[in-house]
Amino acid sequence: MTESLVEAGGSCHAPESPAVDSRAIATRLAALSHPARIEILKHLSASNSCCCREVVDRLDLAQSTVSQHLKILVEAGLVRFEPDRQRSRYAVDRVALADVSSSLSALVTSCCSGR
Amino acid sequence: MTESLVEAGGSCHAPESPAVDSRAIATRLAALSHPARIEILKHLSASNSCCCREVVDRLDLAQSTVSQHLKILVEAGLVRFEPDRQRSRYAVDRVALADVSSSLSALVTSCCSGR
DNA sequence: ATCGTTTATCGCCGATGGACGATGACCGAA
DNA sequence: TTCGGTCATCGTCCATCGGCGATAAACGAT
Numbered sequence: 001m002t003e004s005l006v007e008a009g010g011s012c013h014a015p016e017s018p019a020v021d022s023r024a025i026a027t028r029l030a031a032l033s034h035p036a037r038i039e040i041l042k043h044l045s046a047s048n049s050c051c052c053r054e055v056v057d058r059l060d061l062a063q064s065t066v067s068q069h070l071k072i073l074v075e076a077g078l079v080r081f082e083p084d085r086q087r088s089r090y091a092v093d094r095v096a097l098a099d100v101s102s103s104l105s106a107l108v109t110s111c112c113s114g115r
Numbered sequence: 116m117t118e119s120l121v122e123a124g125g126s127c128h129a130p131e132s133p134a135v136d137s138r139a140i141a142t143r144l145a146a147l148s149h150p151a152r153i154e155i156l157k158h159l160s161a162s163n164s165c166c167c168r169e170v171v172d173r174l175d176l177a178q179s180t181v182s183q184h185l186k187i188l189v190e191a192g193l194v195r196f197e198p199d200r201q202r203s204r205y206a207v208d209r210v211a212l213a214d215v216s217s218s219l220s221a222l223v224t225s226c227c228s229g230r
Numbered sequence: 231a232t233c234g235t236t237t238a239t240c241g242c243c244g245a246t247g248g249a250c251g252a253t254g255a256c257c258g259a260a
Numbered sequence: 261t262t263c264g265g266t267c268a269t270c271g272t273c274c275a276t277c278g279g280c281g282a283t284a285a286a287c288g289a290t
Contacts, residue, residue: 022153030148034278038137038222045226053236062280067238069278086236086287094227101216101223107153108216111160112209149248168266177250182268184248201257201266 020107028100031076036061037069044079044092051087135222143215146191151176152184159194159207166202 031037036059043058044050056066070090073079077096082089146152151174158173159165171181185205188194192211197204 020153020157022150022157026148026150026153029144032219033141033145033148035137035141036278038135038141041222041226042135042137051236052238063237064239064281065279071238083237088237092226094223097223097226101220104147104219105216107156108209108212111156111207111212151248166266167268171266178267179251179269180249186268198267203267 020103020110025100025103025107028076028078029104031072031078032100034069036065037073040066040069040073041078041092041097044090045094048091050090051084052090053087055090135218135225140215140218140222143191143193144219146187146193147215149184151180152188155181155184155188156193156207156212159205160209163206165205166199167205168202170205 032041039059040055043055047054052063052067052070055070056063059066061069070079070081074081074090078093078100080091080093082091147156154174155170158170162169167178167182167185170185171178174181176184185194185196189196189205193208193215195206195208197206
């Protein structure tokens, strides 16, 4: 299912090719490291169609703030953006989200079996 | 300002939700959302005993910077700290690390099946 | 046409993060 | 003792984040 980036069993690891790209995973985790964005993700996944306004109604944040958070999530590749006529539609990219999770899982696995 | 996002400790509702605490997971992911800290985790897991100096030698960062990152990881509960006489010993808390991973996994799962 | 709604973006500001050097404390060795 | 090495913390600087209001653009409805 996931890419086999982690060496299994072997204790030799390449010096310059890390099992997980620290910068890549840190960037995506940064997009997730805000409670409002987690809430947004949960709400997006709970309803099929989400416009910005809908999220604004749920969270107690200004519209501009929510729009900013949505933009961060889109730029991180975790949320897909589809400009409807008037209302933008936002939807969780479940594949990308699962990929982040598996990346972190790979990091943890490599940290736990790294010795 | 963000009180309405999460009711901390409140167990009055969320009867079937898998209790994905947005603030808790965001905090721990924040500790992981920096490439230097990911690198530190990888180095800590690769060697059984790691003092601060050892990490400084590998990463191209000042000693004070590395010490700060280590402190952040310790405060997040991801790294255990054991003051030796002269050299502090840092070690990955593999259980805590696995817990973060499973928390994110739970969030992703709830986002993917949350409809 | 105007009005109302939704959205993205801009500017601003306070708070935080991340980097560094300098400093002092601690400890082992000479 | 002194010297060298290690470490945590302090202060400073700069960049970014996170919040808001205001604004303009786009669109539907009237």
